[in-house]
Amino acid sequence: MKGRTDVTITAATEARRPHRPRADALRNRERIVTAAREIFVEYGPDAPLDEIARRAGIGNATLYRHFADRSALVHAVVVYVMGRVGDMAERSVTEEGDPFAALRRFAHAAIDERIGALCPMLSSAFDRTDPTLEAGRTRLEVAVEGLMERARRAGRLRTDVAVGDLMVALSQLTRPLPGTCCLDMDRFARRHLQLYLDGLEAPARSELPGSAATLEDLRGAVG
Known part of the structure; x- marks a missing residue:
């Protein structure tokens, strides 16, 4: 019983901890923002988002996971x-x-x-x-x-x-x-x-x- 209780306590503690983005997610976000800045400078704020994703080296789905619009x-x-x-x-x-x-x-x-x-x-x-x-x-x-x-x-x-x-x-x-x-x-x-x-x-x-x-x-x- 003690072992199961320990597992339950550990799971509850983890659930209460603030969510921290994974390192790869933070890197992807930074790459998207950097690429977007470059594209916006070159083509303006209406530049295609798929071109931003391409330059960032990620897929469109990854871009939209970080930025809804x-x-x-x-x-x-x-x-x-x-x-x-x-x-x-x-x-x-x-x-x-x-x-x-x-x-x-x-x-x-x-x-x-x-x-x-x-x-x-x-x-x-x-x-x-x-x-x-x-x-x-x-x-x-x-x-x-x-x-x-x-x-x-x-x-x-x-x-x-x-x-x-x-x-x-x-x-x-x-x-x-x-x-x-x-x-x-x-x-x-x-x-x-x-x-x-x-x-x-x-x-x-x-x-x-x-x-x-x-x-x-x-x-x-x-x-």
């Missing part, structure tokens, strides 16, 4: 990219002694992530109030504002720009021109980003029209 996958990609860009901002602060060099490093890393591809995915049907998305966005905003404030205090960043100005530039530089096929878009993006960063550095060579763009301005523009 396109909306769930798009959400995961947005959160993933936002997290990666937030990581880049935080690493730039800790690994670069020069404040403007840290800002420059972050900006170049962010365009390599092609964050402009997120913009078409933030459609009116996208839930911008989702807690996971809100947490990632807040973390990114705090990290980038910290980068810019650090450079501003050091006298390296002009005082009439804000986080929104930088994020608009990073978004626009990573989106292909309409009606064109820029096969070497990355080269142009890095070149023009360098021109933009030169314009951010203090002392300013001109007076900017209007007021600095804040992140609240950007949220109002897409809301």
Whole structure:
């Protein structure tokens, strides 16, 4: 009887433990999100899901086990990219002694992530109030504002720009021109980003029209 009781207790204990995805399931999910990001950058958010599965090296059934529909996958990609860009901002602060060099490093890393591809995915049907998305966005905003404030205090960043100005530039530089096929878009993006960063550095060579763009301005523009 004692043996059977032990088995029963063990089974009950296992049932109460929180379910943890298997390592292979986590790897598949990561492969799907990474492949989806690449496909969305190349073809937009309406790209075929079977092409995403093919590039991830998994079957369609596996994709749908992880993401019930396109909306769930798009959400995961947005959160993933936002997290990666937030990581880049935080690493730039800790690994670069020069404040403007840290800002420059972050900006170049962010365009390599092609964050402009997120913009078409933030459609009116996208839930911008989702807690996971809100947490990632807040973390990114705090990290980038910290980068810019650090450079501003050091006298390296002009005082009439804000986080929104930088994020608009990073978004626009990573989106292909309409009606064109820029096969070497990355080269142009890095070149023009360098021109933009030169314009951010203090002392300013001109007076900017209007007021600095804040992140609240950007949220109002897409809301």
